[in-house]
Amino acid sequence: MNVTTRLNGKPFSFDAAPGERLVDVLRDHGFMGTKFGCGTGECGACVVLLDGEPVNSCLVLAPRVEGRSILTIEGLGTPAAPHPLQEEFADAGAVQCGFCTPGMVLSAHALLLRNPSPNRQEVAAALDGNLCRCTGYVKIVDAVMAAAARRREEARP
Amino acid sequence: MSRILPRLERYHRPTRVDEAIALLRAGGRTTMLLGGGVSLGMLPRPNVREVVGMERLGVDQVRREDSVLCIGASVTLGRLDSELIMGSAAERLLRDTVRRTATTPLRNLMTVGGVIAGVGPWSDLPVSLLALGADLVLNGAAVLPIETFLAKGPRVLDGALITQVRVSWEGVTGGAFLKVGRNETDLALASASVVVFREGMHPRIRAAIGGLVPRPVRIPAMEDTLAGPPLDGGAMTRLIGSVVSPRMDPRADGDYRLALAGTCVVDCYEAARREACR
Ligand SMILES: Cc1cc2nc3c(=O)[nH]c(=O)nc-3n(C[C@H](O)[C@H](O)[C@H](O)COP(=O)(O)OP(=O)(O)OC[C@H]3O[C@@H](n4cnc5c(N)ncnc54)[C@H](O)[C@@H]3O)c2cc1C
Ligand code: FES
Numbered sequence: 371m372n373v374t375t376r377l378n379g380k381p382f383s384f385d386a387a388p389g390e391r392l393v394d395v396l397r398d399h400g401f402m403g404t405k406f407g408c409g410t411g412e413c414g415a416c417v418v419l420l421d422g423e424p425v426n427s428c429l430v431l432a433p434r435v436e437g438r439s440i441l442t443i444e445g446l447g448t449p450a451a452p453h454p455l456q457e458e459f460a461d462a463g464a465v466q467c468g469f470c471t472p473g474m475v476l477s478a479h480a481l482l483l484r485n486p487s488p489n490r491q492e493v494a495a496a497l498d499g500n501l502c503r504c505t506g507y508v509k510i511v512d513a514v515m516a517a518a519a520r521r522r523e524e525a526r527p
Numbered sequence: 528m529s530r531i532l533p534r535l536e537r538y539h540r541p542t543r544v545d546e547a548i549a550l551l552r553a554g555g556r557t558t559m560l561l562g563g564g565v566s567l568g569m570l571p572r573p574n575v576r577e578v579v580g581m582e583r584l585g586v587d588q589v590r591r592e593d594s595v596l597c598i599g600a601s602v603t604l605g606r607l608d609s610e611l612i613m614g615s616a617a618e619r620l621l622r623d624t625v626r627r628t629a630t631t632p633l634r635n636l637m638t639v640g641g642v643i644a645g646v647g648p649w650s651d652l653p654v655s656l657l658a659l660g661a662d663l664v665l666n667g668a669a670v671l672p673i674e675t676f677l678a679k680g681p682r683v684l685d686g687a688l689i690t691q692v693r694v695s696w697e698g699v700t701g702g703a704f705l706k707v708g709r710n711e712t713d714l715a716l717a718s719a720s721v722v723v724f725r726e727g728m729h730p731r732i733r734a735a736i737g738g739l740v741p742r743p744v745r746i747p748a749m750e751d752t753l754a755g756p757p758l759d760g761g762a763m764t765r766l767i768g769s770v771v772s773p774r775m776d777p778r779a780d781g782d783y784r785l786a787l788a789g790t791c792v793v794d795c796y797e798a799a800r801r802e803a804c805r
């Protein structure tokens with residue numbers, strides 16, 4: 371079936387079998403930043419933003435995104451023009467193997483859009499669906515706090 | 528590539544409840560009604576050939592009518608969290624329960640109707656809805672108390688859709704939900720929800736527990752005991768143990784679940800009572 375969405379700010383149509391997962395559709399179309407981990411909603415490696423909210427794309431059937439707006443990590447920043455969150459993750463040492471990083475960054479991005487001045491508990495709560503097997507989370511929370519501070523600084527007149 | 532529903536052939540998006548019911552009836556056992564689809568992460572459904580999606584049925588509003596909170600069945604838990612107001616003890620209890628359910632991205636998928644219809648020992652929100660005495664609206668018309676639904680199990684729906692959940696906040700002065708898992712986002716090993724109502728001069732208590740038996744239960748003896756002289760978690764554990772036989776699985780044995788439930792009930796009651804006295 372044909373599904374029409376907006377992906378990373380641009381119109382995007384694709385053909386998919388009705389039982390296909392959104393994560394597979396994205397990866398098949400070259401958006402490899404969305405990772406496939408557990409496939410059961412446990413790890414958060416597949417998190418993308420659907421209408422601005424983080425969701426586990428391994429549990430989203432492709433037809434469900436008809437008419438909706440998807441943001442993947444490729445739509446947030448590029449190697450040439452990284453998003454401040456991506457820069458802060460790199461600077462804080464919040465990335466080791468990197469498998470969890472796209473989902474983490476997107477969950478953090480959704481939080482900062484809603485709450486520009488979170489405390490550390492609020493950051494941890496917003497990232498509760500993203501598992502990291504490498505970093506121990508402290509540097510990830512540091513990175514999100516630094517990105518939030520930077521955003522506030524840049525927003526000053 | 529691994530299909531989540533490997534045999535799925537058609538995805539329907541009805542816009543009316545009667546249309547959805549007709550599709551479900553025509554499709555029989557190989558047709559599934561889909562709320563958030565999160566249950567597919569727990570229970571693979573290899574034989575499903577058709578899906579009837581809830582997303583265009585127009586049952587996605589949160590409204591307040593008189594003293595009743597009306598929650599559309601396809602409202603996600605994430606959306607419900609953002610719509611609840613903190614001035615109401617009943618809504619505060621629901622918010623606390625929602626925030627203890629699963630994880631942020633899963634809550635943005637799970638629907639209120641789906642977490643009720645997909646009830647199991649893991650269920651959180653149904654525990655608090657039972658303590659609050661909520662009603663389910665089926666097919667936009669018939670009303671079924673959640674207590675009856677939970678006592679009889681999802682089969683009582685007999686093909687009907689839950690279209691709305693109605694929660695009266697009349698008389699609710701305090702409420703608390705507690706859940707114990709191996710970590711913050713784990714499924715409940717045991718959980719409890721206690722609500723204190725004021726009726727005239729006298730407080731009335733409703734209490735429910737989850738995690739111990741296949742579906743959340745309300746135990747009236749527990750409520751009578753809470754209304755009496757203060758008691759500790761151990762006594763409450765013995766009381767619950769005299770009424771239910773808790774299940775065991777590799778995550779926890781029955782005695783451990785019982786002990787957790789007893790403590791949760793007593794602690795919830797204390798928190799609910801404190802809120803009611805404020
Ligand atoms: C990784 C993971 C973690 C979880 N953690 C928790 C947790 O912490 N707490 C908790 O309570 N639960 C938890 N769950 C379980 C989850 O709440 C249930 O699977 C729930 O059913 C999901 O809701 P949904 O809207 O996605 O339902 P769906 O998957 O869409 O549907 C579930 C069932 O309900 C039926 N259904 C859906 N909507 C309706 C309706 N309106 N009327 C009638 N029938 C309907 C469907 O046909 C299906 O049989 C977890 C699940 C997973 C996979
Ligand atoms: S791959 Fe989706 S949550 Fe793990």
Ligand code: FES
Nearest residue numbers: 466467502503504
């Ligand atoms: S950096 Fe390896 S899983 Fe997070």
